[in-house]
Amino acid sequence: MNKDHIISSPHRRTMSGSQAIAEALLHEGASLLFGYPGGQALSIYDALYDYRDRLRHILVRHEQGAVHAAQGYARVSGKPGVVVVTSGPGVANTVTGVADAMMDSTPIVVIAGQVPATLLGTDAFQEIDVIGITQAISKWSYQVRCAEDIPWAIARAFYIASSGRPGPVVLDITKNAQIGTFDYQSVAVNHITGYVPVPVVEQAHVAQAAQLINHAERPLALVGQGVVLSHAEEELLAFLKKADIPSASTLLGLSALPTGEPLNTGMLGMHGNIAPNLKTNECDVLIAIGMRFDDRVTGDLGTYAKQAKIIHFDIDPAEIDKNVKTDVAVLGNAKETLPLVTALLHDAKHTAWRDSFKAPMEKETAAVINKEIYPQTAALTMGEVVHRVSEATAHNAVLVTDVGQNQMMGARYFKFKQTRSVVTSGGLGTMGFGLPAAMGAKLGAPDRTVCLFAGDGGLQMTIQELGTIMQSDIDVKIILLNNDYLGMVRQWQELFYNERYSETVMKNPDFVKIAAAYNIPGRSVSKRGELDEAIREMLGTKGAYLLEARVEAKGMVYPMVPAGANITNILTGDGAYGK
Amino acid sequence: MENKTLYTITIFSENMVGLLNQITVIFTRRGLNIETLSVSPSAIEGIHKFTITTFSEHEMVEKVVKQIDKRVDILKAYYNTDENLVFQEIALYKLPTDKLLSLGSIEDIIRRYNARILDMTEVWTVLEKTGHYDETQALFDELSAKIGVLQFIRSGRIAITKSKVERLSDMLAAMEQMLNDK
Numbered sequence: 001m002n003k004d005h006i007i008s009s010p011h012r013r014t015m016s017g018s019q020a021i022a023e024a025l026l027h028e029g030a031s032l033l034f035g036y037p038g039g040q041a042l043s044i045y046d047a048l049y050d051y052r053d054r055l056r057h058i059l060v061r062h063e064q065g066a067v068h069a070a071q072g073y074a075r076v077s078g079k080p081g082v083v084v085v086t087s088g089p090g091v092a093n094t095v096t097g098v099a100d101a102m103m104d105s106t107p108i109v110v111i112a113g114q115v116p117a118t119l120l121g122t123d124a125f126q127e128i129d130v131i132g133i134t135q136a137i138s139k140w141s142y143q144v145r146c147a148e149d150i151p152w153a154i155a156r157a158f159y160i161a162s163s164g165r166p167g168p169v170v171l172d173i174t175k176n177a178q179i180g181t182f183d184y185q186s187v188a189v190n191h192i193t194g195y196v197p198v199p200v201v202e203q204a205h206v207a208q209a210a211q212l213i214n215h216a217e218r219p220l221a222l223v224g225q226g227v228v229l230s231h232a233e234e235e236l237l238a239f240l241k242k243a244d245i246p247s248a249s250t251l252l253g254l255s256a257l258p259t260g261e262p263l264n265t266g267m268l269g270m271h272g273n274i275a276p277n278l279k280t281n282e283c284d285v286l287i288a289i290g291m292r293f294d295d296r297v298t299g300d301l302g303t304y305a306k307q308a309k310i311i312h313f314d315i316d317p318a319e320i321d322k323n324v325k326t327d328v329a330v331l332g333n334a335k336e337t338l339p340l341v342t343a344l345l346h347d348a349k350h351t352a353w354r355d356s357f358k359a360p361m362e363k364e365t366a367a368v369i370n371k372e373i374y375p376q377t378a379a380l381t382m383g384e385v386v387h388r389v390s391e392a393t394a395h396n397a398v399l400v401t402d403v404g405q406n407q408m409m410g411a412r413y414f415k416f417k418q419t420r421s422v423v424t425s426g427g428l429g430t431m432g433f434g435l436p437a438a439m440g441a442k443l444g445a446p447d448r449t450v451c452l453f454a455g456d457g458g459l460q461m462t463i464q465e466l467g468t469i470m471q472s473d474i475d476v477k478i479i480l481l482n483n484d485y486l487g488m489v490r491q492w493q494e495l496f497y498n499e500r501y502s503e504t505v506m507k508n509p510d511f512v513k514i515a516a517a518y519n520i521p522g523r524s525v526s527k528r529g530e531l532d533e534a535i536r537e538m539l540g541t542k543g544a545y546l547l548e549a550r551v552e553a554k555g556m557v558y559p560m561v562p563a564g565a566n567i568t569n570i571l572t573g574d575g576a577y578g579k
Numbered sequence: 580m581e582n583k584t585l586y587t588i589t590i591f592s593e594n595m596v597g598l599l600n601q602i603t604v605i606f607t608r609r610g611l612n613i614e615t616l617s618v619s620p621s622a623i624e625g626i627h628k629f630t631i632t633t634f635s636e637h638e639m640v641e642k643v644v645k646q647i648d649k650r651v652d653i654l655k656a657y658y659n660t661d662e663n664l665v666f667q668e669i670a671l672y673k674l675p676t677d678k679l680l681s682l683g684s685i686e687d688i689i690r691r692y693n694a695r696i697l698d699m700t701e702v703w704t705v706l707e708k709t710g711h712y713d714e715t716q717a718l719f720d721e722l723s724a725k726i727g728v729l730q731f732i733r734s735g736r737i738a739i740t741k742s743k744v745e746r747l748s749d750m751l752a753a754m755e756q757m758l759n760d761k
Contacts, residue, residue, distance in 0.1 A: 131597045136604040140651045143596065160651055193751065194592075194654030318645040321638075 004156060005191030012183040017147030017173070018047035020184045021111065024154035026054055027186045030082050032073065032443055033057045034066035038086025039126055040113030043178040048084070058443070058472050061464035063090050065436035067097025068462070070108045072440025075423045076398055076448075078231070080107040080161045081440060087113045088126030091172070092133070096430055098168045099137040103427025104252060105229060107166035109157045116175040117145045130172040139167030147180035151187040159189040164197025165316045166229060199317055199331040201340065208328045209287075209311045210344030216285035218353045219245045220276070220308075222268060222297075225252035225426075226290015226315060232335040233257070233419045236289065239342045244350045246357060248276030250291045252426045255416035259395065265357050269297040270561045271408040274577055275360040277559075277567050280305050282356075289313045290334050293323035294427065299567040313337055360577075367572040368558045373413060379552035380528060382406065382481045386413040389451055389479060392535045397449040397477075398423065398441050402434030402458030404488035406481045408557040410453040420445075432461030438476040439468060449539065451477045456508050457486040466518040469544045477538050478515075478522075480548045483555060484508055491556050495571075515546035522546030583634040585614065587664055587738050588644055590629040591621060591654040591747045598652055602629065605646045611635055615668070617735035623747065626654065632736050655750050659740060666738035670715035670731065671697070672706040678726035679704050692718045703729060712736075 015023070021044055025033070033055055037045040048057055060066040063085045070081025085091050091112035101108050115124040134141040140160045144153045150173065157169040213219055227236050233256050240247055240263045248268045249256060257264040266273030268280070280286065286308040291297070298304045301323060312319070312326040313334055320329040330337045372383030386409050390397070395415040400423040401407040407424055416422070423441045425433040438452035459480055469476060481487075486504040493501050515522040521541055525534045525548070538545040558573040570577040592598050599618070606613055614632040621628040633640070640658050648656040676699060679685060688694065694708040708718050715733055722728050 132600060135597060135601050136608070192651060195651045316649065318642070318649045320645075322642055322645075 004152070004189045004193070006152065006155070007188045007190070009186040012185050014181055015184045016043070016047065016179055016181050017150050018043040018178040019050075020147060020150040020182070021154065021173070021178070022047050022051040022055060023184060023186065024151045025082060026051070027188075028154065028158040029079070031056060033082045033084050034060055034069045034073075034440065035084030036060055036063050036066060036086070036090060038090045038113065040088075040115055040175050041084060041086035041090065043175065044084060044111070044113060044173075057084070058439070058468060060436065061467045062462065063093035064097055064432065065439075065462055065465045065468065067094045067101070067108065067110065068430075068433050068436035069440035069443075071097060071101050071104075071106045072400060072423045072437035073444035074106050074108055074440075075437075075444070076420050076441045077444035078420070079444070080109050080158055083108060083110040085110065085112050086126065087115055087130075088128050090126075091130050091170075092128055095133060095137065096428075098134055098170060100425050100428040100430045100433065101168035102137050102139065104425065105166050105225060106168065107161040108168045109154075109161050110168065110170045112170065112172050113178065114143065114172045114174045118176070120174070130170060134170045137168075138170050141170035141172065143172040143174070144177050145174050147177050147182045150177060151184060152189070155187045155189040156192070159192070160195070198315060198333050201330075201332040201337055205328055205330050206337065206340045207344060209330050210341050212285050212309050212311060212328060213243055213245070213287065213341070214344075214346050214348070216243075217350070218279075218283045219243065219285045219287060219350065220279055220283035221245045221247035221287040221289060222291050223247050223249040223253040223256050223289055224291025225250065225256075226313070226334055227253060227256040228419055230290065230315070230333045230335040232290075232333075232338055235335055235338040235342070237261070237263075239338045239345070242342050243345045243348045244354065245287065246276075246279070246350070246354050248273065250294070250297055250426075251411055251424060252422065253291060254411060255419050255421035258417050259415040260417075265361070267411060269294075270299070270563070271412065271557050271559065273361065274364040274559050274570055274572075275357040277561065277570060278360050279357060281307065281566075281568050283308050285309045285311065287311045287313070288324075289338070290315070292319045295323075295564075298323065299561050299565050299569070303566040363577070364559060364572070367574050371573075377552065380526060380531065380549055382409040382483075382551050382555050383413045384528075385479060385481060385531065385549045385551065386410055386453060388531055389535055390414045392532070392539055393449050393451065397421070397451045398445055400424070400434055400438040400441050400450060400452040400476075402452070402454035403429045403431045404455050404458060404486070405491065405555065405557050406434075406453045406455040406458070406487075408488070409481070412557075431458040434458055435462045435465045435478070436468075438478070439465060439472075439474045442474050442476050449477065450475070451479060453479050453481060455487055456480065456482045456484060456506055456511075459511070463514065466515060466520060470518040470520060473543060475543050478544065478546045479538075480511055480546060481551050482508065482511065482548055483551050483553050485553060487555065488557070490554070494554070494556070495560075496562070511548050512546060520544045520546055522548065524548040524550060526550035582636055584637065584660060585632055586635055586640045586658045586660060587666065587736060588629075588631045588633065588640070588647070588656060588658045589738070590631070590647060590656045591626055592629070592652055593625060593654070594620075594627040595652055599629075601650050601652060602631070602647055605643055606633070609639060609643055611639070611643065615735035617737050621747070623751075626747070630735060630737055655747050659738070663741055664738040665741065666711070666736050667709050668712060668715055668734050668736050669707065669709045670719070670733040672708070672719065672722055672728055673730035674704050674706065674722060674726060674728060676701055676704045682725060688718075688721075694718060
């Protein structure tokens with residue numbers, strides 16, 4: 001049926017479909033699975049029992065946790081994360097994570113059991129239409145109905161998940177395909193007709209981009225996750241340095257450049273830094289690299305960078321002109337296209353332009369940053385906790401966040417020295433992402449310290465994963481920024497809904513006791529004087545640790561560009577910037 | 580429908596289960612209605628051709644077609660406006676035979692509309708007409724006004740581009756070349 005380019009090994013062995021799943025996973029280089037067994041996955045789990053030494057399986061407490069853990073693993077390691085779940089509710093529980101991985105271009109492969117092919121469509125026990133549900137939120141989803149298709153389907157799944165713009169793949173494998181036997185041959189897929197993972201580079205567009213940049217007086221580069229996904233960090237830096245281009249990063253592009261790099265002027269968007277947001281509407285050439293002009297980055301498109309020529313580097317043609325009309329599109333892999341453009345660039349200095357970033361940065365430091373990380377008030381602030389943890393880890397840790405104020409404070413005040421140091425739910429904004437993603441991140445980067453910042457709301461959405469952390473002994477440092485509110489929603493209510501705090505007040509449990517029940521040591525702090533000592537204790541503890549920081553109840557994340565506003569319409573907490 | 584043009588989107592794919600859903604969800608997300616839809620095997624064995632018409636703004640149809648083309652299971656998607664296409668729809672009209680005869684001249688209708696009779700009983704007669712929407716509609720309007728139409732059905736549009744060859748063949752050749760170059 002398919003015309004994929006397939007390389008099969010000549011060795012054949014008779015085995016079940018379930019064994020073939022394990023063999024095919026090994027063939028793809030997988031060594032770690034996140035999952036949860038159930039009725040229609042029993043055969044797969046029976047096979048996995050014989051592969052325990054080669055395929056480590058992490059038993060999560062809820063299937064959503066398995067997907068977020070796989071995402072965390074993929075984001076730090078660059079390898080596809082693998083999830084195994086059962087049919088019906090099992091796979092339904094993965095939907096949020098699959099959608100999250102699609103939005104954030106994260107390579108994962110979800111393998112779901114399904115009822116026997118003969119029962120499909122009959123409303124059988126634990127049957128749902130997996131393909132129908134996941135087609136709109138996955139890069140590819142496919143139902144395997146016979147054992148013979150398993151090696152091909154798994155090879156294809158890994159190829160699709162990890163090639164081009166990465167994304168989630170869902171394989172729905174019927175029970176009969178799992179138990180059927182056949183002659184297994186390992187298979188590799190490296191080409192699918194009609195699928196162009198990396199577009200052909202157009203030299204003319206490379207030249208046009210270089211020409212625009214060479215004539216630019218005020219260039220600004222926007223760095224997205226595409227740089228990280230294509231391992232183009234060095235190529236990016238060479239590009240920026242050659243033409244002396246200041247840059248700023250999207251949330252997911254953070255850590256592609258070290259925080260301390262002089263050409264890195266910070267983060268873009270709603271809670272980004274003032275300077276790059278202002279300069280977006282002052283630059284003459286805007287160079288977007290592996291980013292997709294999300295509305296949280298652009299604000300009102302009608303007033304966004306209208307003065308600038310736009311150059312867009314991307315691997316996905318569907319991103320070109322989707323939100324912002326491009327003057328020059330450089331399609332291809334940034335690792336390949338950036339050096340092609342760099343080679344045509346003149347050495348340039350944009351000293352005055354770069355210096356013009358200083359005043360807004362100083363203003364932000366005075367109006368927002370110093371207040372947040374060196375507060376004069378009694379209560380702990382979220383930003384100071386992030387800042388102190390980042391300092392204590394010498395800015396070498398992996399930052400994992402949940403969603404909300406904790407996420408924005410983490411993104412703003414954690415500092416980075418190495419790439420692949422940020423794991424956060426960007427596009428979908430999934431509360432509950434943090435804890436399981438942190439588990440996956442630690443397993444994907446076992447030699448690095450992994451620090452999770454979560455709020456009291458988000459932590460409780462997937463708090464059951466403390467059980468996974470206990471059982472699998474995963475060393476994640478959990479920093480709970482507890483303000484007894486759904487803080488970001490409360491912030492919006494304060495600013496835009498007349499301080500009517502509708503359903504954002506949380507009556508919370510004793511989190512340290514909860515952690516203790518899972519054999520996870522922890523400590524709660526509310527005084528500034530105890531903070532550093534508690535952080536030291538956390539980092540000095542072998543294994544997981546929960547540090548609860550009782551932070552100010554009504555902390556605010558500033559600066560803030562209201563949703564849908566002009567990107568230069570920036571609130572600082574002292575009114576609008578420059579007004 | 581101000582500022583909206585009728586676009587004809589042509590999509591090639593292998594005929595896989597759930598393929599149509601992959602396409603329609605992209606229309607759903609963008610809030611676009613499908614005006615007509617026609618699916619059939621193409622000239623290339625194993626490959627099906629979808630022809631979809633939709634009223635849209637140019638920027639929107641461009642984005643939608645890119646999103647469709649991006650799907651792994653889609654071989655190729657592109658769009659055209661009417662001036663680049665030769666296109667046709669087919670319509671069937673079931674009419675009361677007695678009233679049809681009472682019109683006086685069936686020949687007049689058949690000749691003016693270039694229609695033909697497919698089947699006839701004492702009770703009903705089925706006419707067939709191919710043409711553009713306006714043409715099949717004109718016949719429907721006239722028959723409705725004069726004798727009433729018992730049943731009416733119109734197919735989705737099928738279309739052929741005015742360029743020399745089906746573009747998929749070029750694309751497939753290029754893909755094979757890319758693979759050989761690897």
